[in-house]
Amino acid sequence: MDVLGGLTAEAFLREYWQKKPLVIRQALPGYQCPVTADELAGLACEDSVESRIVIERDDGKPWQLHNGPFSPERFESLPATHWTLLIQGLDHWAPEISDLLEAFRFIPNWRLDDIMASYAPQGGSVGPHFDQYDVFLLQAQGQREWTFGGHCDHTSPRVEGTPLRILSSWEGEETVVLEPGDMLYLPPGIGHHGVALNDCITLSIGFRAPTMDDILTGYTDFLCSQTDASEHYADPNLAPQTNPGAIGSEVISELERMIRDKLSDRRQLALWFGQYSTAPKSLDIVVPADDPLAxxxxxxxxxxxxxxxxxxxxxxxxxxxxxxxxxxxxxxxxxxxxxxxxxxxxxxxxxxxxxxxxxxxxxxxxxxxxxxxxxxxxxxxxx
The missing domain is CATH 3.40.366.30 (50S ribosomal protein L16 arginine hydroxylase; Chain A, Domain 2)
Structure with a gap:
């Protein structure tokens, strides 16, 4: 599938990836969402499915978040407009949705995260915000108006009184309406706000990038699990020093050597990262086969x-x-x-x-x- 609107993968990665937004009209011409709003609501009632509801104004409070699983009756008590249902990892539960990922194999497998579905009636939104990851927003049903633009970070003002990171005092640079089959690419840090013009479903194809904390803690935990991690600090050439309270420079040098020796093993790093980056997001779906095969x-x-x-x-x-x-x-x-x-x-x-x-x-x-x-x-x- 050609989802880049005639752009080659090379041109897209060179000119847009992690650089600037791109609106792609009819990335998937005539696309029809293979799941319905009722089916998404049904998934939101399952214990193994990560689901959320965002209500723009809930009992006087702005942008309130409710986590699933939900009872069927919960959907009967929602307001008529201005709320959103989010289903994370929809591709894990629907092969027809998972097949969409084949169109994005020009990006390495390990960078792909999952596909989130967002259903909203008229006015529904999750508020103006920014993400720390790349995302393709595919309009699957109905129409949604997107305003986007401007780089945001942790210093950007936020709305108070909500558990969500909603931007305040933010104005986008461009506004478009996406029809079914249209798609919007957004790099990390770009502010955006999508509002449903009618009953609509948007599919978010998200990509992950590990944080420095993820990398350092994950790799050091891996190294510590290796059999030689019990090696002790040694100083056979220890000499008397003037003050016993001093930590000598030779100690720091030895510690640096020990750490560098472990961190410089590219093979170990590759083996750790391969295992880390392929760990399944949902342990509930990767389960042993009912009928094992010889x-x-x-x-x-x-x-x-x-x-x-x-x-x-x-x-x-x-x-x-x-x-x-x-x-x-x-x-x-x-x-x-x-x-x-x-x-x-x-x-x-x-x-x-x-x-x-x-x-x-x-x-x-x-x-x-x-x-x-x-x-x-x-x-x-x-x-």
Missing amino acids: PDLLLERLKHGEPLRWNEGSRFAFHELDDETALFVDGERYLLRGEARDLAAILCRSSSVDADLLAPLLDEPALAELVAALHNQGSLYFE
């Missing part, structure tokens, strides 16, 4: 043309090391060598696995066992 039966079904695809909540990625390829699936790593290295690229290229390329590799029993294990743990399934 490797020979899985291969037989592949050769008969049955389509194999990723679990909608699974994440696949790989990294090329010097003499092997690390395949990462749902937070686990698998090291492949020799001709087996081709398996990683085949599994990670698309959520619909190319059976014609995969089947010949599975004549190798070890690879057949690996793919069968991925199926049986719930990361892959036959449609």
Whole structure:
């Protein structure tokens, strides 16, 4: 699918990605939302689905947030207008929504987060705000008016009396109305405000970027879990010093050496990041298969043309090391060598696995066992 309005991926990434907004008219011509407002409300009643309702004026308070799961009766008590229902990770529960992500594979798999659905009646909104991530806003039903523009950060004034980060004293630079099939790309930090002109559904294809805190704490926790993390500080050449209270410069130098030795291991960093970035967002959807398959039966079904695809909540990625390829699936790593290295690229290229390329590799029993294990743990399934 060409969702960039005629722009090449190279041109989009060079001119717009993390730089400036882009309105794409009819990114998906004639697009019809595969889920209804009633179905979204039904999902919001499920314990395993992350859902929220935002009411612009709730009992005199501005922009109030309510977290699901909700009872069916909750929707009967909502006002007629000026509220929004948000369903996070809709692609995890609806394959038709998950298929949208195939149009965005010009961005690495690990950067993709999920697709959030926003349903709102007339006037519904989540208020003027900004995000710290890239997002494509696809209009799936009805019309929504977007005002956007101007860079915002943590110093931007906020509305008081709400748990949401609503901007105050903000005025956008451009206003557009999106019709079904239209899309708006916004880089991080750009203020925006979308208001439903009628009953509408917007799909937000979001991308993630780990914070420095995520990276440092995640990687150091990983390093500390390794077997050599119990190594103690040593100073066999300790000499007397004038004041026992002083921490000598040689101590700091030794600490720096110890830390640098651990942080300079690129292989360890790559293995950690592959596992970290593919950890599933929802543990409730990546569950063991009801009918586990033996490797020979899985291969037989592949050769008969049955389509194999990723679990909608699974994440696949790989990294090329010097003499092997690390395949990462749902937070686990698998090291492949020799001709087996081709398996990683085949599994990670698309959520619909190319059976014609995969089947010949599975004549190798070890690879057949690996793919069968991925199926049986719930990361892959036959449609």
